[in-house]
Amino acid sequence: MREALWLLAALLAAYAAFEFLRALRLPREAAAGASGATPSGTGAQGPVAAVAEDQKRDDDDFLAYAPLPSPAAASAPASLAPDAPAPGASAALAEAEAAARFELELENSGLRQALQAQRDLVALQQTEIDRLVEDLTALREELDNQVSSVASSPEYSEAMVLAAQGLNAEMIAERCGITLAEAELVLALGRGGAGRP
Known part of the structure; x- marks a missing residue:
């Protein structure tokens, strides 16, 4: 039984690692697809602008694990605020919000797993308690039978x-x-x- 639990824990850890790596890979692929769609624009700006954009992308690479916001969510704040900050600042703010959202989702997922583990443990303990109550009832009946046989x-x-x-x-x-x-x-x-x- 213990070996089966360890195997299950190892499988869950492997699955969590797979999902984490997949979450890391998806935003980078989307960013690479977006940068591949605009090479002509960077060529028109010149090599200095392209180097600056690559430097900015490398600086923001630590946020690459965060899920990207949907286009509707990104355009809604810009349309609501007429004197919005510069596009670079709003992009950084959106990335920070996305990173915070991802952290919360990750923490929520961990809490759900811990809650499910607690529920499984409670169910196992309840099964054990029910079995012990049945054993105790059987022993009491046997003791009562012994007492009545000795008395008679x-x-x-x-x-x-x-x-x-x-x-x-x-x-x-x-x-x-x-x-x-x-x-x-x-x-x-x-x-x-x-x-x-």
């Missing part, structure tokens, strides 16, 4: 009467001709029966 047995009826009178186990064993262990058992059953309603 003619060879122990005198011992039960002596136990009810308050004699100790040695005296019960001597008078009834039973072993000391049997006398102690009868004495314990007599005390248990007296404590019951």
Whole structure:
């Protein structure tokens, strides 16, 4: 069972690593596709502008893991604010918001996994508790059957009467001709029966 749990944990870790690497790769591919679509514009600006744009892209490369905002979400703030900041500042702000959103989604995913693990643990513990309650019920029934069989047995009826009178186990064993262990058992059953309603 433990080996199966370790295997499951390893599979989940591998899947999480795969999803993380895929999340890292997708924004870079989209950025490469966008830069490939505008090489003529950078050529018209000159080599200095192209080098500056490459430098800016390298500086922003640490945010490449973040999901890119949708075009509708990016255009909505620009249309609502007539005196919006420069396009470079709004792009940086959008990237920062996207990075924060990605962090929150990642944390939310981790919390969901932890919650599911707790739910699985609670379900397992509830199953164990139910099994223990069934075992306890069976043991109580067996004890009640043993008590009733000892109480109804003619060879122990005198011992039960002596136990009810308050004699100790040695005296019960001597008078009834039973072993000391049997006398102690009868004495314990007599005390248990007296404590019951």
